[in-house]
Amino acid sequence: MMKKMFLILIVLCGAASFAQENKIFVVNKLIETVKHQFAPDKRVAVFQVKANDNCEIISLTGETNIADAKEKLLAEIKSAGIKIINEIKLLPADELEGKIYGLVNLSVANNRTKPGHAEELTTQTLLGTPVKILKFAGGNFLVQTPDLYISWVEDDGITPLTRQEFDAWLKEEKIVYLKEFGFSYSKPNENSIRVSDLVAGNILVKIGDEGNFAKVKFPDGRTAFVEKEFCMNYKSWIERKMPTTADIISTAEKFMGVPYLWGGTSSKGMDCSGFTKTVYFLNGIVLERDASQQVNNGALVNTQNGFGNLQAGDLLFFGTHATDSTKERITHVGIYYGNYEYIHAAGRIKINSFDKNTENFSEFRLKNFIRAKRILNSVDKNGIISVKNHKFYLGDF
Template sequence: MTKLDPRLHAYRPDLADIALQGRVEAERYVSPRLVEVIEPVLSLRKAPRFDAMQLTQAMLGEEVKLFDEQEGWAFVQLARDGYVGYVNANALSPNRRAATHRVAVPSTYMYPEAGLKTQPAVAITLNAQVAVIAEEGQFSRLDNDRFVFSAHLRPVETVEADFVAVAELFRHVPYYWGGKSVQGLDCSGLVQLAFEASGIAAPRDSDMQERALGEELPANALGELARGDLVFWNGHVGIMTDAETLLHANGHHMMVVAEPLRQAVDRIAARHGEITSIKRVAL
């Protein structure tokens, strides 16, 4: 059998998604249960341990396919981008809501009352989904009896007009492997969350994004780049904010920075190689 990418296909030697029966070998095949993330930000890990590598993150309200649960760990696949891994089972709920709004700012708070001084306040981040049941002054009451400042929410069907402008909101956010929130993110996480806010489906990892996003430009197009172009290296991606400036989360600065593209190209080439492709995405 052809080996399927385990990042995007739920299978292990002992069990697999029933949709993969006949494509992978496993002791048993199971149908997933649909559950929902109830933590503000949930780490999806490579193995069922808290010290295992973080692969990506899921946000509050995100739908998850649950295949197996053992000793407090759930083997899941994120419905939004198909990524597979392990999460804390206590952060999932079978009680799925009909989300009405999404968080449209890098971060905001859920308060116990419709007042900015009330505690405890819980931070939620861009692209989290919530269910609004009433309006109280400047605040929206959620179905969990918490309140969010209404101006920080948008109806789930509305999207941002410019994914680059979304990404620019995260300048100076710390680099964090597998992260995709204002608390920390990596290069492909920045691209994905900006695209999600703009209504564009994007894969999680940079190699997937390089294959799936945009139209490829010629290798000699460095002098003709435009806002929104994506520049790829082996294992890295950045977003052009204009013809000369690259915005990217990177391990050199350990945060999201905007720097001259030529400067980034020279530095990255010395350690990791040359640009592998440039992709143009319509704004």
């Protein structure tokens, strides 16, 4: 009798275990489905959810910055008739106590894939750029930048603000620094002690004038003096007419010879997409961060019969063509310069040509050219957003 009861118990336990494994399988499939729908690109969205088998009931742990994704997942699990314990955290984290708005506090902040100064540099962000703070851990902020990239920045690089403090910053008079490299000073004198270095695209609050200098304030409250000749009123800058092809080329030329830097997006060093992004930003246009993202926006230029339809300022994309067994891969981007030439970051900012009869011809780039996109006819459409109408710079995030 005891042996029979023992066998029955084994069968029941086995059935329960099988049922639990089946539930875990279903939940994991739902997690993957929702992730694919709401967060297919981990560069711009957080959706890290795990199903944990606690024998009696499944618990969900992890975090996401997409409320709709969390709600969708919970609704799908409920529809499947599976009971769970929901421990998914929604970002921004509650521990931030409302200080979810941030301003970059360094001339160039280093954004990394993981928290820690030894981790991979994935991008950079310029002084005065508004960011959304998602959480804080180990002396680093997890932030989302205007190009929607998500990365880690050391705490010295970000000044966290409440909504009220951020709204006050939006209303303040600001200037944009436009010289490629420079400095701010402790006094209205270039021989005084320096407060910080500056690069093109830095944004500072203006609090006064003194001769040929503007008195400015950093996000953390430091004050300094900047030479007016290198600055432009922020409002005038964003309200300018849309740039011409000549404007784009003129800006690009200013960075000739700047060294290539993986993850770089400033005049201190740039990677290929960091270069195109910086050139367009200085002309009031926000591009996505990576070449593989930038290729999805703008208007397609017909290059099937050569390069005759290209205009200066068009983005040129390079990589690996699709085959029957492999997908297309975009790995490089440059700016069309005119006369079959293009300017790009490859070792340094330089100009190469598609023309086989020129000294700067690159056979490698010609073979790997994929397509071209026009940006200047797509501002505020086709995925291209002006600074003036960007939600981060309007405070609508």
